[in-house]
Amino acid sequence: MSRDLVGHIQDTMLADALSERYIAYAMSTIMSRSLPDVRDGLKPVHRRLLYAMQQLRLDPTSGFKKCARVVGDVIGKFHPHGDVAVYDALVRLAQDFAVRYPLVEGQGNFGSIDGDGAAAMRYTESRLTDVAKALLDGLEDDAVDFRPTYDNEDHEPVVLPGAFPNLLANGATGIAVGMATSIPPHNAAEICRAARHLIDAPDATTAELLAHMPGPDFPTGGVIVEDPDAILQAYETGRGSFRTRATWAVEQGRFGTWTIIVTEIPYQVQKSRLIEQIAELMEQKKLPLLGDVRDESTTDIRMVLEPRSKGCEPEVLMETLFRFTALENKFSLNMNVLDGDRVPNVMGLRGVLRAWLDHRHEVLVRRSNHRLKAVERRLELLDGFLAVYLNIDEVIRIIRESDEPKPALMTAFSLTELQADAVLNMRLRSLRRLEEIEIRKERDALEAERSSLQGLLASDRKRWTRIGKELEATAKKFGDGALGARRTQIALPPKPVDLTAALEVDREPITVLLSREGWIRAVRGHGLDIEAQKFKEGDGFHMAVECQSTDRVCLFTDGGRAFTLRASDLPRGRGFGQPVRVLAEIPQDEATIAMFAVDPEQRRLLATAKGKGMIVRAADLVAEKRTGKQVLNLREGDKGIICAEAMGTHVLILGDNRRAVIFPLDQMPEMTRGMGVTLQKYASGGLRDLRVFDREAGLVWVAGAKPRSAADLAALDGKRGDAGKTAPIWMTRKQA
Incomplete structure (x- = not known):
């Protein structure tokens, strides 16, 4: 630091200083933590984990190493953050219920779908999988750029070669500053087929791509029940959602009894928490058709749901569970990623596939150029060896008699400096006549390879043909067997089911009263004398609506939000009711301006x-969730x-x-x-x-x-x- 700057104070506007620092923090979060790269589908911490494990030679065929060793190398060389965060990222890459195609093979306790945490890193071991190896393939062939690490003592790849379509295959989630990403997992073989179709038909529409890749493929299975037009719109714009339901079947018992067996649950739903939720709703008598729930799971999921009466329909029972529990869940689609120029951008399916294919094309060109240079260097050496074979005695004489044999050899046999160095560095016994045949065979093979590489680099069509063959090989390798088979079914949305009778709600006329202080209750009958109704001291009547006990009541606030309550859930009796904010998460600064039956x-x-x-339309105001629905956007x-x-x-x-x-x-x-x-x-x-x-x-x-x-x-x-x-x-x- 200059002596003139010691003790120097510079006046700066606080707003400017805060803005500058906050923007720097926001960009760091976006670029280095939360959003994946569209080319390899990885965030920096995951990329550094895989690279560090490759440096430790933890290939799929090698032995395991302690996760503590891996985490130590990552935070010491590449990723200067906490060891807990890095280990959590490593654990998730090994969980087959969290990622569709695990990048890490774990040995030890790596957690469970019940929400159990992994064992400490000193107890667990790991190594790379074949999927991770495909992502890393080509790093040693100058396939991608490298940059200095945070301490300038080493180098790390900016992006991985990415022969596996990791972004779509394993998905990604992350929350940055002012933006977020949410990408569901997909089937790798289907992705490769869609990408191949995009090579054959560059102007292919999203609908044509979806014919090869119909939708997400979650590691936990389940059934996607979404309208095809909604799926198309989601992949077209890069924003949408997928409604996923558990997979279930009826198991018949004796004397006409039956139970429902749930074998797959929605993605990212913890089984233990799901069972707790069902049990809580049973205690609250909100699942009147359900008699009991048991968890008989081992390595496979097996939840047993017993009906209260064998007379009810299994479909009706499951509809009540889908409506009130996490047996039905929504997964958002927000394909916000860093594009090839590392700029955040929301892409549609076609844009994501195009970016990945362009990256694979660039990797192919760089690897081909790297290999061509290596072939030409080897050919140059072989030409030098062949030039001296017929004159081995002269070579020996020059080396023995000359003080500077290198220039003498270059002059005598018209050798390049590289060739002369190679001849001087060879052992004499290697210069046997017998090896000339082998060298000529190697030279002919390399000549053919050079010609092939030059032809590949000169033809755009040949390069895309090669990429198409690579896609077919990837689809075959990762599309067969238990790992590659599609797990999530895709079905049409179910027809609406009237659950009024199933939920055993007696239909009767009621009047819903809302006080000025936000207390709500239901009173039996219509045509009430409002003045005769009692309210808390200091409170009074605000609004009322006459409806039936089976109706839904909508409250609309001055904040533009709509909240939906079931009339049957409203408190009854002679009391003052219950604060409406207990039933719905209405912000404290918003007031109710309307209440009506839907x-x-x-x-x-x-x-x-x-x-x-x-x-x-009143139907568009309905919001089953407690947080309501923002309908009117306000300035x-x-x-x-x-x-x-x-x-x-x-x-x-x-x-x-x-x-x-x-x-x-x-x-x-x-x-x-x-x-x-x-x-x-x-x-x-x-x-x-x-x-x-x-x-x-x-x-x-x-x-x-x-x-x-x-x-x-x-x-x-x-x-x-x-x-x-x-x-x-x-x-x-x-x-x-």
């Missing part, structure tokens, strides 16, 4: 304070204020500026989620009120009043998005 055929008009709105400072039934022909919008506009309802777009469209323009203020009405029947502005006719409203007619006209006095007086 009718799948009904439509709702959503509107914000700043005059944005859209129409949503900063905006909030939802109206969720009205969209039944009628026209919409009336009244703004804070006392201007109103009426336009046809069909000018409103129907969406599943979004920001909506402009309902009315405002110079200042926002939306004050909104009504949906039938033009012929007229508008009832005040309850009990006479409807306003079409003639009364004609002056306010306009188009959606107009600023509107001054509202009549009878309208603004009601709002005052």
Whole structure:
């Protein structure tokens, strides 16, 4: 450090300093930890693990070494992070229930599907698998670039040659700063066939590729129940999800009894936690059809589900379990990866396969050039050997008599410096006449190989033909046997099953009450006297909805979220009910603006304070999860204020500026989620009120009043998005 800088203080804006450091941290997380490389499908820690194990000569045919030795080499030479994180990464690469094609073969306790952890690294041993060997094949042939390690004492590969399609075959998950990745495992043979088709037809569509590779292939099996169009859209855009169900079968018993045997569970679901979840729901009496659950698993999964009564249908019982437990699970697809230029990018299936094939093409060119140079060097040596065979006595004389034999040999036999060095370094007994035949055979073979390599490098078609053959060999090698066989079935989505009767909910009229403080309860009957209902001290009535006990009730908040509750799950009795935030994870800063019984055929008009709105089908507002569903996307400072039934022909919008506009309802777009469209323009203020009405029947502005006719409203007619006209006095007086 310069003496002039000692004690120097430089003023910097805190915001600039924080921004600079946070961006550096974010980029480090994205590039070096969370996102895999599209070419070899590995994150840096996994790549360094495999490279370190290759350096330790832990090939599939060699012996095992302690995992502590491997982890020590990785963190000491390549990956300056904690040993626990590195060992966890090593363990996962060896778990056949976590990765579809394990890259590490483990010896010892490497955990289980029940969620048990692995033994300490000093007790376990490991070595590479054939899959990892395929990923590493070519490193010694200048197939990829190397870079200095963190301490500049060694070098490590930037990316592996990747003869195995690891990104899609084993998938990847990771959370970075502002982005994440989630890629499910697939079948390697199917990937190779799809890639081969892309070589033969570079303009192939995603649908054509999916004919060879129909979907994920999870290591734990299961059944994917997803619409084919949804699968196509997911692979086209790189974003989507796959609904996976457990594999089950009915096992008949004596006297007409039966049990259900679950043999495969969804990917990344812990079996022990799944059984605990089922047991908890049974205690809460939310699985009335299930009598008992047992775990009879050994090395294979065997969960036994006993029905409460042999009279119920197995399909109905399983539907209740799929709805409430992790026997049905969703795996997200977000193919966010580092592309060939190490830039984060969300790719579709075609883009991922194209990037991998381009990498394999580059590897082939580099390996061919490397081999060609080696062949030419060897041919040069062999030409030198052949040149001196007929003059061995002269060679010996020159070496014996000359002070500088090297230039003398080069002059006497027209040798290059490399050839002269090789002759001088050879033992005399190697220069026997008998070996000339062997050298000429080797020279002829190398001449043929050189010609083949030159032809390969000169022809793009030959290179892609070679890559196609490599893909066929990979598909054959890793597509046969228990490892390569497809494990996950792909089926059409099941038809909806009405579980009302199965869940033994008696249908009766109820009224759901919600207080100002957010307490919710259900009271039997309709037409209640609200004033006679009791609330906690300081609390009071907020809203109510009449429905049936078998209905679902939707709560819509000013944050644009929809939450769904089952009416049968709501507290009953004479108490004050239960806080609604116990039943649904409604944020503390959001208030409920609407509550209604879900009718799948009904439509709702959503509107914000700043005059944005859209129409949503009630079925699209349903969210079974506690976190709800974000339906209305809001700008900063905006909030939802109206969720009205969209039944009628026209919409009336009244703004804070006392201007109103009426336009046809069909000018409103129907969406599943979004920001909506402009309902009315405002110079200042926002939306004050909104009504949906039938033009012929007229508008009832005040309850009990006479409807306003079409003639009364004609002056306010306009188009959606107009600023509107001054509202009549009878309208603004009601709002005052």
